[in-house]
Amino acid sequence: MKGVTVWWIALVVLLASAGWCGAGEPIALGDEVRLEPIEEGVWLVVHQFAGGNNSLLVRCDEQRFVWVDTPCTDEATRLVHEWLERTFADPNVVEINTGFHNDNLGGNGYLLSRGVLCYGSDVTPRLIAECWTETVRKVLPYFEGEANKKYRDILIRQKLVAPNRLYPLTEGLVLKVGPETVEVHFPGPSHTVDNVVVYFRGRRLLFGGCMVKALASRTPGFTGDADMVAWPASVRKVLARYPDACIVVPGHGRWGGLSLLRHTIGLLEEYNRLHP
Numbered sequence: 001m002k003g004v005t006v007w008w009i010a011l012v013v014l015l016a017s018a019g020w021c022g023a024g025e026p027i028a029l030g031d032e033v034r035l036e037p038i039e040e041g042v043w044l045v046v047h048q049f050a051g052g053n054n055s056l057l058v059r060c061d062e063q064r065f066v067w068v069d070t071p072c073t074d075e076a077t078r079l080v081h082e083w084l085e086r087t088f089a090d091p092n093v094v095e096i097n098t099g100f101h102n103d104n105l106g107g108n109g110y111l112l113s114r115g116v117l118c119y120g121s122d123v124t125p126r127l128i129a130e131c132w133t134e135t136v137r138k139v140l141p142y143f144e145g146e147a148n149k150k151y152r153d154i155l156i157r158q159k160l161v162a163p164n165r166l167y168p169l170t171e172g173l174v175l176k177v178g179p180e181t182v183e184v185h186f187p188g189p190s191h192t193v194d195n196v197v198v199y200f201r202g203r204r205l206l207f208g209g210c211m212v213k214a215l216a217s218r219t220p221g222f223t224g225d226a227d228m229v230a231w232p233a234s235v236r237k238v239l240a241r242y243p244d245a246c247i248v249v250p251g252h253g254r255w256g257g258l259s260l261l262r263h264t265i266g267l268l269e270e271y272n273r274l275h276p
């Protein structure tokens, strides 16, 4: 009997590690885009554009999806949107941009051409118009070397498209999508002056975006548009507002729990001590 018990335990462990008890295997869409299931109906969309860039797809009911941020380009966004249309009957998607950089909204052009509503703050279109060209100039040194040439070329040529459904940044936004309540919140300036977080209340799922660093991050990353003094205080406000969040998704790198917020605060405060 003991042997049988051991085999049962081994089988359960095997199935769990194979993802049978979780949300499933990653789905590759071409060489640069993959979907990583986080839980039932939630996919992390990772676009390799030099480094990995996260957006988040959440199924709120049979047909309705909320997509927070987009891959960096229209082409990568098309791959994910086509997967949605192949996989689900008549999917209805709304997009929420969490900032004005291309890793937040580089796919808006494609989504708008497909009739997807793109929500963004009223500050975001102005920042695209007034700051994006300068941001590209500042960010290009992060894309050094021959391997990154294609990304540099895209960055230089890319015309960003603003969201078409605007809300006042400081007021935020609440969307009811099926049974899910989706809250868009601005805690103050951070990695950019328009970065917001998005909280799925029913799922206790927080998309922190570029404001939140992965546990593996040892530096704040690109700080060319950041408010370094306000940033840690803004993340503290997010931590205080969503103490029940179970899943926290950063803009780049691996998702986790509330420890990502504490890690981000610590990392930024340390950085500010060393760079007063």
Ligand SMILES: [Zn+2]
Pocket: 101, 103, 210, 251, 252
């Ligand atoms: Zn980013």
